[in-house]
Amino acid sequence: MAYGATILDAEGLRLSPDEKALFRDTDPFGFILFARNIESPDQVRALCADFRDATGRDCLITIDQEGGRVQRLRPPLARQWLPPLDHAVRAGQGAERAMYLRYRLIADELHGLGIDSNCAPLADIAGDGTHEFLKNRCYGTDRDTVVRLSRAVAQAHLDGGVLPVLKHIPGHGRAAADSHYGLPCVTTNAKSLQDSDFAVFRALNDIPLGMTAHLVYEALDSLPATLSPRMMELIRKDIGFDGLVMTDDISMKALSGTPPQIARQSLDAGCDVVLLCNASFEMRKAAAEAAGEMSAAAQTRAERALAARKAPAELDIQAAEAELSALMGGEVYG
Numbered sequence: 599m600a601y602g603a604t605i606l607d608a609e610g611l612r613l614s615p616d617e618k619a620l621f622r623d624t625d626p627f628g629f630i631l632f633a634r635n636i637e638s639p640d641q642v643r644a645l646c647a648d649f650r651d652a653t654g655r656d657c658l659i660t661i662d663q664e665g666g667r668v669q670r671l672r673p674p675l676a677r678q679w680l681p682p683l684d685h686a687v688r689a690g691q692g693a694e695r696a697m698y699l700r701y702r703l704i705a706d707e708l709h710g711l712g713i714d715s716n717c718a719p720l721a722d723i724a725g726d727g728t729h730e731f732l733k734n735r736c737y738g739t740d741r742d743t744v745v746r747l748s749r750a751v752a753q754a755h756l757d758g759g760v761l762p763v764l765k766h767i768p769g770h771g772r773a774a775a776d777s778h779y780g781l782p783c784v785t786t787n788a789k790s791l792q793d794s795d796f797a798v799f800r801a802l803n804d805i806p807l808g809m810t811a812h813l814v815y816e817a818l819d820s821l822p823a824t825l826s827p828r829m830m831e832l833i834r835k836d837i838g839f840d841g842l843v844m845t846d847d848i849s850m851k852a853l854s855g856t857p858p859q860i861a862r863q864s865l866d867a868g869c870d871v872v873l874l875c876n877a878s879f880e881m882r883k884a885a886a887e888a889a890g891e892m893s894a895a896a897q898t899r900a901e902r903a904l905a906a907r908k909a910p911a912e913l914d915i916q917a918a919e920a921e922l923s924a925l926m927g928g929e930v931y932g
Contacts, residue, residue: 600891601627601900603865605660605844605873606882611637613648616879621652624886627871627900628658631713633670639711642675646712658904660715660763663704664735666932676707680932681734683724686747692925697737698750699922700930702913705758709910715761717809719751721798722771731776741794745801752805759910761903764802766811766846767833768823769795773813777852781822782813791815796837803839806903810845810869812852821867822852825860830868842899843868847875848885857881858888865889870896 602625608617611634629649636642646659663669665679672678679685679700689696701718708716722728723744724736737747748764755762772795773782784791799808810824810833823829824845833839848860855863858881861872870892874885892900923930 599625600894600897601625602886603627603871603889603892603896604861604886605630605658605871606886607632607875608635608645608649609879611635611641612645613652618648618652620879620883620886621649622654624883625653626657626886627892628660628715630873630875631659631661631670632875633672636670636675639675642711642713658715658761659713660717660761661708661713662717663708664718664720665700665704666734668735671707671711675711677703678932679704680930682720683734683736683738685926686737686743688927688929689925693743694746694750696922696925697747698754699918699925701751701754702758703915703918703922705755705760706910706913706915709759714759714907715763715807716755717763717765718755719748719762719802720765721745721748721802722766722769723795723798725771727774728771729774729776729782731778732770732773736771741797744798748798748802752802756906756908757911758913759908761807761907762805763807763809763844764799764805764841765809767799767808767839767843768811768815768829768837769799770811770813771795773811777812777846777850779851781852784813784815786815786817788817791817792836796832799833799839800837803837804841806841806906808839808841808843809873810843810864812846812850824848824853824869825863825867827867834868840899842870842896842903844871844873845869847873849875849877857885861885861889865893870899
């Protein structure tokens with residue numbers, strides 16, 4: 599039987615009886631955690647166990663733990679990190695190794711709590727017009743740097759037993775608006791997009807999971823990429839990404855319609871699984887029912903992604919921290 603074609607969240611620190619029943623009945627592919635779901639290490643582990651008990655399997659549990667402004671785990675549960683762009687710039691020539699160590703330590707923190715995925719690397723190219731909500735979350739301002747550092751970040755997660763989620767396919771860096779509140783439209787010509795933004799994701803197309811971008815590329819289509827069959831075909835055929843594609847959060851204001859409507863539209867466009875966050879219980883239920891089960895192709899990609907989830911390699915925490923500190927000149931944490 600196929601997994602449900604959703605990734606959902608919980609309202610609080612533990613699952614309610616209604617949530618347990620919903621997740622048992624709809625069998626979401628996975629779940630995502632937010633700050634409201636986090637109180638203590640034992641509580642996070644217990645919540646992760648709740649999710650897995652409800653689905654009856656070792657389901658994916660992901661989180662946004664980029665570091666900087668976007669990190670759900672904070673002290674004392676986890677280290678407080680500099681924003682990624684600041685980290686990469688300060689590390690200079692040592693940025694590739696420094697980013698690897700940073701995210702290897704983050705993966706260790708996550709794995710110890712029962713979390714086996716992270717919504718990183720963020721492979722968008724920062725530019726002069728990049729909206730402030732995204733800019734310092736990026737890793738660099740040119741294609742080659744972003745590819746190199748994103749590869750290091752992805753490998754760090756995999757070495758730590760945590761599945762990376764490549765975002766935002768096929769590139770969010772040119773967005774001058776915040777997709778949480780409106781729909782960004784990119785007017786750049788197709789060749790420039792192919793040579794820069796899309797090329798980054800082409801070079802990283804073997805990462806097991808990816809997340810879409812809620813923005814319109816006017817040179818290619820009038821629909822947001824998440825809802826566009828044409829853009830999904832570009833992601834699959836031109837970029838060559840054959841991993842599991844999840845939507846960015848469909849509750850964001852960039853997309854019009856109700857979550858059930860958007861869920862169905864994104865799956866019909868070619869996404870594999872729908873991410874819905876911060877919705878009411880009733881809306882989560884309606885969206886899960888609208889999404890239904892994964893397609894056969896999506897199920898194959900899901901199984902392949904889960905198979906990439908390995909036991910963590912051994913890590914000497916003190917040695918990793920010392921090496922990272924040396925690379926950063928002591929300026930490691932935010």
